[in-house]
Amino acid sequence: MENRTHISVQDLNVHFRSEHVLKDINLSIPDRKITAIIGPSGCGKTTLLRSFNRLIDSTEGVRVSGRVLVDDENILDPKAEVTHIRKKMGLLLQKPYPLPMSIYDNVAYGPRIHGIRERRRLDEIVERFLKKASLWDEVRERLSQPASALSLGQQQRLCLARGLAVEPAIILGDEPTSALDPQSSQRIEATFTELKRDYTIVIVTHILRQARRLADHVIFLYLGELVEQGPAWDFFNNPKQPMTREYIKGLIS
Amino acid sequence: MDRRFAEERLFKGLMILATVLIISSLVLILLTVLLKGLPYMSLDMVTKTPQGGYYLGKGGGILNAILGSLYLAGGATLLAILFGLPVALYMNVFSRPGARFVGACRFSFDVLNGVPSIVFGAFGFTIMIFFAMRASLLGGIIAIALLILPMMVRSIDEVLRLVPHELLEASYALGATRWETALKVVVRQALPGILTAVLIAFGRGIGDAAAVIFTAGFTDSIPGSLLRPVATLPLAIFFQLGVPIPEVQGRAYASALILTILILIISLAARLLARRLTRHVVK
Amino acid sequence: MRFLRVTLVPRRVKDLLAGKVMLLLTVLAALLVLVMIIGLYLKSKPVLDSHSLSELLFSTKWRPFRGQFGFLPFIMGTLWVTGVAIVIAVPLCLLTAIYLSEYAHSRVREWVKPLIDILAGIPSVVFGVWGMLVVVPFIKDVVAPSFKVFSTGYSVLAGGIVLAIMIFPVIIHVSLEVLRAVPGEVREASLALGATRWQTVKRVVLRKALPGVAAAIVLGISRAFGETMAVLMVVGNVPKVPRSVLDPAYPLPALIANNYGEMLSVPLFDSALMLAALILLLVILLFNIVSRSILLRVERSIR
Numbered sequence: 001m002e003n004r005t006h007i008s009v010q011d012l013n014v015h016f017r018s019e020h021v022l023k024d025i026n027l028s029i030p031d032r033k034i035t036a037i038i039g040p041s042g043c044g045k046t047t048l049l050r051s052f053n054r055l056i057d058s059t060e061g062v063r064v065s066g067r068v069l070v071d072d073e074n075i076l077d078p079k080a081e082v083t084h085i086r087k088k089m090g091l092l093l094q095k096p097y098p099l100p101m102s103i104y105d106n107v108a109y110g111p112r113i114h115g116i117r118e119r120r121r122l123d124e125i126v127e128r129f130l131k132k133a134s135l136w137d138e139v140r141e142r143l144s145q146p147a148s149a150l151s152l153g154q155q156q157r158l159c160l161a162r163g164l165a166v167e168p169a170i171i172l173g174d175e176p177t178s179a180l181d182p183q184s185s186q187r188i189e190a191t192f193t194e195l196k197r198d199y200t201i202v203i204v205t206h207i208l209r210q211a212r213r214l215a216d217h218v219i220f221l222y223l224g225e226l227v228e229q230g231p232a233w234d235f236f237n238n239p240k241q242p243m244t245r246e247y248i249k250g251l252i253s
Numbered sequence: 254m255d256r257r258f259a260e261e262r263l264f265k266g267l268m269i270l271a272t273v274l275i276i277s278s279l280v281l282i283l284l285t286v287l288l289k290g291l292p293y294m295s296l297d298m299v300t301k302t303p304q305g306g307y308y309l310g311k312g313g314g315i316l317n318a319i320l321g322s323l324y325l326a327g328g329a330t331l332l333a334i335l336f337g338l339p340v341a342l343y344m345n346v347f348s349r350p351g352a353r354f355v356g357a358c359r360f361s362f363d364v365l366n367g368v369p370s371i372v373f374g375a376f377g378f379t380i381m382i383f384f385a386m387r388a389s390l391l392g393g394i395i396a397i398a399l400l401i402l403p404m405m406v407r408s409i410d411e412v413l414r415l416v417p418h419e420l421l422e423a424s425y426a427l428g429a430t431r432w433e434t435a436l437k438v439v440v441r442q443a444l445p446g447i448l449t450a451v452l453i454a455f456g457r458g459i460g461d462a463a464a465v466i467f468t469a470g471f472t473d474s475i476p477g478s479l480l481r482p483v484a485t486l487p488l489a490i491f492f493q494l495g496v497p498i499p500e501v502q503g504r505a506y507a508s509a510l511i512l513t514i515l516i517l518i519i520s521l522a523a524r525l526l527a528r529r530l531t532r533h534v535v536k
Numbered sequence: 537m538r539f540l541r542v543t544l545v546p547r548r549v550k551d552l553l554a555g556k557v558m559l560l561l562t563v564l565a566a567l568l569v570l571v572m573i574i575g576l577y578l579k580s581k582p583v584l585d586s587h588s589l590s591e592l593l594f595s596t597k598w599r600p601f602r603g604q605f606g607f608l609p610f611i612m613g614t615l616w617v618t619g620v621a622i623v624i625a626v627p628l629c630l631l632t633a634i635y636l637s638e639y640a641h642s643r644v645r646e647w648v649k650p651l652i653d654i655l656a657g658i659p660s661v662v663f664g665v666w667g668m669l670v671v672v673p674f675i676k677d678v679v680a681p682s683f684k685v686f687s688t689g690y691s692v693l694a695g696g697i698v699l700a701i702m703i704f705p706v707i708i709h710v711s712l713e714v715l716r717a718v719p720g721e722v723r724e725a726s727l728a729l730g731a732t733r734w735q736t737v738k739r740v741v742l743r744k745a746l747p748g749v750a751a752a753i754v755l756g757i758s759r760a761f762g763e764t765m766a767v768l769m770v771v772g773n774v775p776k777v778p779r780s781v782l783d784p785a786y787p788l789p790a791l792i793a794n795n796y797g798e799m800l801s802v803p804l805f806d807s808a809l810m811l812a813a814l815i816l817l818l819v820i821l822l823f824n825i826v827s828r829s830i831l832l833r834v835e836r837s838i839r
């Protein structure tokens with residue numbers, strides 16, 4: 001099981017109209033580890049993450065080529081079924097976007113869509129994943145209240161619970177703590193460390209310290225190109241590329 | 254130097270005058286209708302249909318027209334939602350982002366929105382001739398539905414455009430299809446705005462006369478079937494005004510007052526509902 | 537679980553089906569204009585086949601019972617009434633829009649806007665009633681005597697005044713939006729050079745906003761062109777080309793609305809009325825296409 005590859009990207013190229021945003025990306029993301037994608041803003045981190053679950057399809061004027069293998073299936077294959085791909089991956093955005101419904105319904109939304117109707121099973125799922133996202137104790141008394149009434153940090157954990165409830169194997173996070181206060185960020189990070197026992201986690205971050213704290217594996221992008229990737233310890237303590245060295249020292253941003 | 258400030262003051266004065274004039278025209282219209290209509294208001298007006306000799310000044314009311322207008326505008330609004338909501342959802346959820354086609358549709362609806370109601374009436378009439386239909390509630394519903402469709406589509410469209418794209422993505426990321434996302438997330442988020450749009454369209458449907466003149470006909474009884482003619486408030490006002498008997502004309506003013514109050518209530522309801530239903534809306 | 541199999545689960549089928557149906561509805565709805573043009577054209581074909589277009593458009597002889605359908609009096613009636621309405625409405629609306637956009641406190645703006653929305657929502661019959669009760673007597677008893685002429689009050693002027701009020705909301709709404717879209721830096725640059733507010737408005741803001749304001753006016757014109765009931769109730773409906781604003785007139789929409797009863801009993805009459813509707817539709821489409829194109833360009837230049 002150790003170091004099995006969960007997502008592997010081969011010759012990925014992404015264009016927005018005439019702009020070449022990701023150039024010949026080849027990389028692999030290990031199973032049940034936290035992988036951090038780092039790099040200065042605008043270098044294509046979000047784009048890379050969104051090509052993992054094909055949300056990139058819904059962008060205006062986009063062209064994608066190459067292969068993204070998840071469990072040895074090419075999800076970029078035009079014949080692939082996107083809703084199943086997406087069900088395999090939970091997504092956290094920079095800002096939490098709760099759905100316009102109650103806390104309970106937010107978590108139950110995914111399971112309901114995928115065919116679970118019985119109230120008892122839904123109750124049980126809602127409780128289990130709210131606990132996993134360490135939100136249960138704060139909201140157990142007010143499950144029927146609108147999700148938008150929660151604090152930002154709570155909303156982000158709700159979004160995590162909502163994503164976990166469709167039982168994905170992978171969690172994708174696009175700077176998931178950047179809109180949160182330090183304490184909420186810490187809680188999310190702690191939750192991630194717990195979750196990596198069962199899930200493959202990929203987070204985009206531009207905070208180097210966060211990458212150092214969390215990551216087992218690091219991917220460094222610069223201007224749409226992959227500069228370096230590798231185990232976190234090697235990456236931070238023994239970088240191979242001069243560019244990586246400068247970035248870690250904070251000379252490029 | 255002095256001239257510049259004189260000009261400034263002159264134009265500022267003119268602007269305030271113009272604004273006051275425009276607002277007072279509204280006040281003047283509402284006041285006229287209220288003062289002229291109030292003396293002829295009675296319970297009979299809103300609870301009875303025209304009795305024998307009503308148009309000669311004898312007893313009765315215009316319940317036929319009030320109910321007729323409500324049925325007609327209600328039916329038309331339902332029909333317009335049935336077609337308009339899917340169209341607006343298509344333009345915002347289903348279509349490829351930034352598609353030319355959507356821009357062309359928006360343009361088409363904007364242009365269609367400028368087409369006067371008399372033309373919709375005439376067109377509705379040609380449809381009815383084509384299907385050998387007679388002036389009826391159904392005919393009126395079709396004409397009014399066509400009339401309010403473009404404004405309904407465009408105003409719902411504007412509301413849906415404001416739904417953050419991330420919200421749709423959050424739903425897609427859970428494996429939802431576009432259809433599920435449209436129904437369960439987009440409509441829910443935009444519900445207050447959609448209802449406002451619907452109510453405004455309903456108000457326009459109630460107030461319109463030119464589109465129903467050919468298509469709905471007129472009758473003194475309360476409509477019992479879709480295929481029977483139906484009275485509408487605007488036409489009731491129009492016909493009563495044409496009768497040179499003071500009592501009947503007075504009732505026309507009272508009818509105008511009823512119509513105006515109805516419209517004001519609807520627009521007030523639109524505002525209040527929009528504020529009420531924001532419980533689940535995500536900012 | 538394999539992704540590659542395009543599994544036709546019911547929810548996916550539902551999604552595909554819904555997409556197709558909605559696309560169909562969208563296309564149909566967007567093509568409604570064309571369908572209307574075709575429908576009205578087919579109905580007006582008989583009168584177009586038996587009369588020359590120049591006779592229909594430029595003859596003043598309107599005798600349906602003898603088969604003579606000269607639309608000139610009605611076309612002129614529409615032009616007169618619309619002209620008067622525009623002359624009254626444009627200055628008032630522009631001054632108001634400029635005031636609300638450039639001078640008024642935002643609280644005043646938030647108060648005035650809903651009032652204008654209410655004005656926009658008042659049914660045209662109610663405008664007609666008001667016109668008969670207030671405008672017509674005013675013209676008969678005050679305006680006409682002061683020019684030493686007789687008028688019943690049912691006149692181009694009455695129609696123009698009522699119409700002007702009816703198109704206030706469109707013109708104000710659109711020009712306000714256009715004015716608000718002029719970026720603040722433009723104003724500040726001019727004010728910083730020591731220009732007064734009005735000079736800034738006149739020389740800079742209005743110049744920038746000119747195309748959009750023109751579009752607003754064109755939209756107002758097209759609204760006035762097609763308005764039926766209110767005008768019909770106050771213009772007198774005499775099928776003669778008016779010579780002054782105190783003469784009665786008979787605009788095209790009124791012609792259509794007034795004759796729906798008889799039109800089926802006189803040969804070609806219904807066809808002639810549908811032609812009138814077609815003419816209205818085409819003219820208004822032209823106006824709307826022009827102004828919407830301008831507004832689209834304005835919107836793009838801002839983004």
Ligand SMILES: Nc1ncnc2c1ncn2[C@@H]1O[C@H](COP(=O)(O)OP(=O)(O)O)[C@@H](O)[C@H]1O
Pocket residue numbers: 016019021039040041042043044045046047048059060
């Ligand atoms: N929707 C879009 N349309 C056009 N260009 C885009 C879009 N999204 C991102 N880009 C471009 O792609 C590049 C990479 O963006 P992104 O992946 O968001 O970077 P990061 O997440 O690293 O900040 C940027 O140069 C950006 O301008």
Ligand SMILES: [Mg+2]
Pocket residue numbers: 042045046
């Ligand atoms: Mg990003």
